[in-house]
Amino acid sequence: MTALDRAWWKEAVVYQIYPRSFNDSDGDGLGDIPGIVEKVDYLDSLGVDCVWLNPVYESPGVDNGYDISDYRAIMDEFGTMADWKELRDALHERGIRLIMDLVVNHTSDEHAWFVNSRSSKDAEYREYYWWREGRTPEGTGLDPDDYDTPADVDEVPPNNWDSFFGGPAWTYDDQTGEWYLHLFDERMPDVNWETADLREELFEMMEWWLDNGIDGFRMDVINLISKPDGLPDGEDPTAIVKGVDKFTNGPRVHDYLSELHDRVLEGTDSMTVGEMAELSIEEAKRYVGEDGDGMSMVFTFDHMRLDMTDAGRWSYRESSPRELKETMTHWQDGLADEGWNSLFLNNHDEPRQVSRFGDVGEGYRRESAKLLATVLHTLRGTPYIYQGEELGMTNYPFDSLDEIRDVDTIKNVRAAQKSGQLDEDDVMDLVRYRTRDNARTPMQWDDSEHAGFTDGTPWMPVNPNKDTINAEDARNDPDSVWHYYRDLIDLRTERDVVVYGEYDLRLPEHESLWVYTRTLETDDGEDTLLVVLNFGNDETEFEPPADLVGESAEILISNYDTDVNAVEQTTLRPWEARVYDLA
């Protein structure tokens, strides 16, 4: 079946591990690599094909490992290189691949390159980062009081860009009297991809990891690596962060990524998934399309923005199931002929999917978690399971800002309060709903004191619902969310149509039903699945599309007991999900 353009990463289900919160083997309260090794059989029994490991490299931990100080070393708290090799081998022995996080838009300020770079204007590594002189404030529209400079320095930075973590993207450095760029924390300076030596070092580092047997990379904020000539001010007043219109999908990003592909990835069977906020279909094709940069797939974020206003992450608006269906359909259709989608509804940066898109208030947690799983595993693309999602883990009931560890939440809340965008009353509601820490509470293995995550004191509190939501109980209960995931994963292995079938939205106008078919032409005819999802706590009448009424069918998988032999009008129960096999 060459016509299908098969690839292992299209057929795979990826499981994302946030090592800090997965399993602690030594009682220090932080998860670690030996802890993951202990759980490799767990992953195998779930049936996943690939693990994406969030950063485990040496790091001061300002942003939980996204601030890397040595790309070729493992952070002490997580273990050693020998531990990492044991994990790699344990996964590979079970046929599970391993992809690593590639964070090359920035490093830690403790990386040897930056330490050297900031030491003098003519330091060897000066050009590995973005150093610029400041400007006099007049005419810039910027207020020197918004920047942290010594009293005798009356300057503003070279442009108005803001950091994703709140506040300016530039920091003044005393040592040389210049400013450096950081699109995230000030302790995470952006590297300068225009410097050929820097690119060379990064490519060699990637080759080194591939030589060490990894199967690919998840590329952190990869569409931010090319900055425009002259570093112009951001002009888009609705931009989610000031400057995004200038530094996203920059002028040389495709040159860099094509070079990276030719130099490092060509001829390997590795997968790459680029994390790309702010992306249109047309732009996505330049990365993953036929004439693109050779990337396997992209993480896009339109569906993660539906519950925000133009004011960005630290705002809230109510979104509807129909908007979710339309947004995801836009990407299904957009990349139908070229490129490939990644399917996710949560990750380590987002709240828990069942709390955000499902129901945790009125007793349908289990049903809605299964419905969301059905979406992720029956759309066209590669499904990603974020640790704990397979248990239907929920957001944490944070009471106060003191419980928050996440630098992004802390800084953005501070900035929003300063600018008056958020008042005290709204803050905790929004934090509880949105904070990345929702995803970072410990994995719930059992109902013991710290949910089986650690014998020590966990670095983040364990969700009190571990008494009822935990892996041990889920594995013992054939009706659990966990078993449902396993069945969905099996289905993918058994049926090509799940992976390769064409997506076709039906009943597009329906407000709460999401209905689609997946169809694959095979040598034996046409293989068709019909997916019907009732998004909500209410019962809903399903009037099938006229051309499908009466078609003989059986249920391949559903979150309720259902017995049918044809597609017929029916009343769907709250959060009911059905996959019909149209034989």
Ligand code: TEU
């Ligand atoms: O995230 C990039 C990113 O822009 C967001 O998803 C981010 O969490 C949010 O917008 C912050 O306002 C990636 C990583 O996934 C994230 O964990 C890192 O903090 C970030 O890059 C920096 O490396």
